[in-house]
Amino acid sequence: MTAEQSNSSVVYGDTFILKLFRRVSPGTNPDLELPLALARTGCTRVPAPAAWFEAAPPPEGPGPRPEPFTLGVLQPYLAGSTDGWQLALDALAVRADFTDAAHALGHATAEVHLAMADALPVSVLRRPQIEHLAAAMSERLDSAAAAVPALQPYRGALHAAYEDVAALGRTGRTWAAQRIHGDLHLGQALLTAERQWSLIDFEGEPSRPLAERRRPQPPVRDIAGMLRSFDYAAAVGGHDTPQDWAGGMRAAYCAGYAEASGTDPRDEPELLRAHETDKAVYEVLYEARHRPDWLPVPMTAIRRLAAAVR
Ligand SMILES: Nc1ncnc2c1ncn2[C@@H]1O[C@H](COP(=O)(O)OP(=O)(O)O)[C@@H](O)[C@H]1O
Ligand SMILES: [Mg+2]
DSSP: OOSOOSSEEEEETTTEEEEEOSSOOBBOOHHHHHHHHHHHHTOOSSOOOOEEEEEOOOOOTTSOOOOOEEEEEEEEOOTTOEEHHHHHHHHHHTTOOOHHHHHHHHHHHHHHHHHHHHHSOOEEEOHHHHHHHHHHHHHHHHHHHHHOGGGGGGHHHHHHHHHHHHHHHHTTOOEEEBOOOSSOOGGGEEEOTTSOEEEOOTTOOTTSOHHHHTSOBOTHHHHHHHHHHHHHHHHHTTOSSHHHHHHHHHHHHHHHHHHHHSOOGGGSHHHHHHHHHHHHHHHHHHHHHHOGGGTHHHHHHHHHHHHTOO
16 A cells, blocks of 8 residues: 555455554454454444454463464455545535535444444443543643643643543543544545445554553544544645534534434533543644644644633
8 A cells, every 4th residue: 555554554456455563562453353343243334354363472481371463454445435534635625515424424433333332341431430531631731731832821721621521520420431443533434435434443543552442431532533633634625714614524423423323422512522632632742743834733623622611
């Protein structure tokens, strides 16, 4: 593949694609585990693994055998598909409507979430887990603000967004957690030749430890990732009023999600805002380090999110 990738993929004609993981760790890679589990539920939104290979380390003494490393996964190649990022930019370039596509993508995301909740362990986040979640977000904000001074003026308001979530936890609010995609954005969705959305690349953020990536999390984390992606598309696609375009796509995506799942992410505004903020903070740090020209994109979101708190 010539695409910019974090792993390496080889396409066989137009039938199969083999993904070789560049960074491996002991234990099944979620990009094998999750699509396999989804295929077993009959979910057709994710290409089902056809084959995979792993390295089994030799046993070290009498203890349990070390876990194998997943090295690569072969899956059907969706010939004639285009990823959501490219589609959104194409639509923006000719001012074509993307609302229906965003709605259908929300629908597809909810279907995949429901299937994962069905097939894999779920849990309930109560006060201690919610406080832990908010504290982890606060810590990430502090370390990002230490590295990127532009964040400093918004720190108070952004911390308040996390504190709102912790406060709800203290009043007895609970949230469902389940396995999620872990790194959802427009580039991880393919619109097939049959005009169906498929989700790919369930590896999560490869820089995070495997145990953390495999932990049940609120599905809104994935939703927040996709919402942030609309912001990027609007900015990169050069829309005159990027926030309006992104706002329309966010609404369509959430409505599609609600239609399929019965749960509208906008009905939990504190949780959604905290996750979007966490993502935008991550983006600020990433852009400051790697692509300073892009820093204004997440900084615009930071200002919007900070202004929305109370
Ligand atoms: N099943 C598939 N059919 C067609 N194209 C695919 C398929 N899986 C991946 N691709 C293409 O390969 C790219 C990289 O795949 P992805 O799984 O996201 O790898 P990475 O982990 O490197 O991001 C995707 O953006 C998409 O363009
Ligand atoms: Mg990818």
